[in-house]
Every structure is written in C-alpha cells, then in structure tokens.
Amino acid sequence: MAVDRERMIEARACIAAHLQTPPRLAIIIGTGLEGILKAVRTAAAIPYTAIPGFVRPTVSAHAGTLVLGTLGGTPVVVMNGRCHLYEGYTVDEVTFPVYVMRVLGATHLLVSNACGGINSALRAGSIVVVEDHINLMGVNPLMGPNDDRMGPRYPDMFRAYDPAFRDLALAAAAQLGIPVGRGVYAGVTGPNLETPAEYRWLKSCGADVVGMSTVPEIIAGVHCGFKNCGLSVVTDECWPEALKPVNIAEIIHNAERASGPLCRLVEAIAQRIGPVVE
Numbered sequence: 664m665a666v667d668r669e670r671m672i673e674a675r676a677c678i679a680a681h682l683q684t685p686p687r688l689a690i691i692i693g694t695g696l697e698g699i700l701k702a703v704r705t706a707a708a709i710p711y712t713a714i715p716g717f718v719r720p721t722v723s724a725h726a727g728t729l730v731l732g733t734l735g736g737t738p739v740v741v742m743n744g745r746c747h748l749y750e751g752y753t754v755d756e757v758t759f760p761v762y763v764m765r766v767l768g769a770t771h772l773l774v775s776n777a778c779g780g781i782n783s784a785l786r787a788g789s790i791v792v793v794e795d796h797i798n799l800m801g802v803n804p805l806m807g808p809n810d811d812r813m814g815p816r817y818p819d820m821f822r823a824y825d826p827a828f829r830d831l832a833l834a835a836a837a838q839l840g841i842p843v844g845r846g847v848y849a850g851v852t853g854p855n856l857e858t859p860a861e862y863r864w865l866k867s868c869g870a871d872v873v874g875m876s877t878v879p880e881i882i883a884g885v886h887c888g889f890k891n892c893g894l895s896v897v898t899d900e901c902w903p904e905a906l907k908p909v910n911i912a913e914i915i916h917n918a919e920r921a922s923g924p925l926c927r928l929v930e931a932i933a934q935r936i937g938p939v940v941e
Contacts, residue, residue: 666755666762666813673715674763678740681707681731685768686740688936689761689889690929691880693745694777694896694918697726699926703741705732711744716763718756720744729760735934740764747875748800749854758804758883762813765887771828771936772889773929774881777918778848778874779856780897781866785844787900787917790925792832793824793893796848796878797870804883814886823881825890832892835931841924846871848895850878856901856909863903872897894928896921 683706692699711717711727719727725744732739742760746752761772778791785791809816836843849865851857853875857865865873872895884891898914900907 666759666810667716668810668812670716671759671763671766674717675766677714678709678729678731678763678767681709682767684738686731686738686764687769687938688734688737688739688771688773688933689764689769690739690741691745691772691774692741692743693775693876694898696775696922696925696929697743698922699734699929700730700741700743702926702930703730703732703734703739705730707731716759718746718752720746721750722747735930737933737936737938739933740767740769745876748802748852748879749875754802754804754879758879761880761883761889762887765889770890772884772891773894773932774877774891775894775925775929776874776877776896777898778872778895779899779901780872781862781901781903782846782871783902783904785846785871785897787897787913788920789844789897790841790921790928791844791846791872791895791897792829793848793877793895794829794845795824796850796881797868798878798882799849799851800878801852802879804879805886814888818886820882820885823885823891824893828890828892831935832894832928832932835935836928839927839931841928848877848893849873851875859903859906862901862906866903873901892932894925896925
C-alpha cells in the first residue's frame, strides 16, 4: 500500500475546515446516482482540485467535488464522481479518497456503479445489491509496504461486503417497494466492453454483473475498517446466450430510469444508519 500519509493528513485538514459534524456515511457516486445530491443538505462542496492528493475525473458524468452535509438526518461525505484505472490513474490515486473519508470519521462506505448484466435474471434498469466481487483488474491497492496504522497486512475479504449493511439495504428496498437483485460483481479495467467469449467466461466464473470500478475501493475500505455496501445499476444486458451490440443511448436511458429508485433507496439507507456512531 502506497498511501501518502502526509498528504492524507493534509487532505483531512483541508476537508475538516469545512466540516460541521464528522461524517457517519461515505458515499461514492457512480453513474445513475447523481440525483442523490438533491436530497443532501449540503454544508460544503469542495472541488477535488482543492484537496491535496485527490485527482480530477476525466469522465464527463463525474463532476469531481466532495460534498459534505446530511442525508436522511445522517452526516455524510459524498464523492460526486470517481476516478477509474482506465483514465490512466494508479490504483493508489483511485483509492486515496477512501482512506481520507475513513480518517474523517466515516464508518460506513456505500459504493455505487453502473454495470453490464451477465445474469439473464437481471434486466436493464435493475438495481443489484452486491454480495461479493471478483477482482480481474490485475492490480490491488494493498500491494507494496503496509502501513499498520491504516490497516492489517493481510485483511480478510470473507465479508468484504458487510452482511448487516447489506441486509439493511435490502430491508430499506423492501420497505420502499423497490425491487432489487443480489449478485457478484466482476471488476475489469475497461474502458472497452467485453467480447462474447469474455462474457461467457465471466458467467462461468460466477459473475452476475461486470463493471470498471468499485473493487479497488472496496478492498481499500476493508483494509481501513469500513463497513462496505455496493449498489449496481444494470445499464445493458450482456447475456452470453443473447448478446447484441451496445446502444449507448439505451445505456444512458437505463441509467436515468434507475436513478429515481436508486436515490430513494440510498436516502433510506442513510436514514437507517443514523447519525450516532455505535
């Protein structure tokens, strides 16, 4: 792990100057969740470029601002946009904000993403609660010397996605009447989408969805002691047995279609977590 501890302390100090209350919940916004910011009572919005160690997303849908405030009465820190490996950033740059949000005081990490659905039970527009993942990115944020102050040398990934946090998300969805699936997320680097042979192989490996983010953030989250939860929006159907060429307009439409239910779900999750640290 090559987290720059000095830079992390600088980042914490920069953000803490804008904090009214230490955050309880950290949220990483993926495609389809931008609307959640309308429900956040914002105390401050800091451009990534103003925070030491943060890098700026180059993908147009990712704004690159850190939002501080409350959601459902719970203090939150929200990454409005993430960086990806395919943008040319290192895995350390991608995961640096996770460690910063943890040292700010957040205990729960909610990561969202857009993905392709490999399991034919998952239709475009579906929301999936991630139960586990497969790391096919060829990198790991924990490679290199370990800083024992940040986390253990050999963190156990047996419950990378916290069962209690997952059950809380499922209960919130049930109460709202929002149908959700459950599945395994395969993380790849991108930015190209997969070949038919790769989709067939991914399905044989047990993957239900595939995407280009989340996995490094969750690994870092486990390392530094977060309780993690992942929410995926299926934007295109990548069923190996019925594969069709990708239609970008349809992908965007499917992400937008899921945005409303996803935002309501995240707000309900935040409310259930509550403002008091256990």
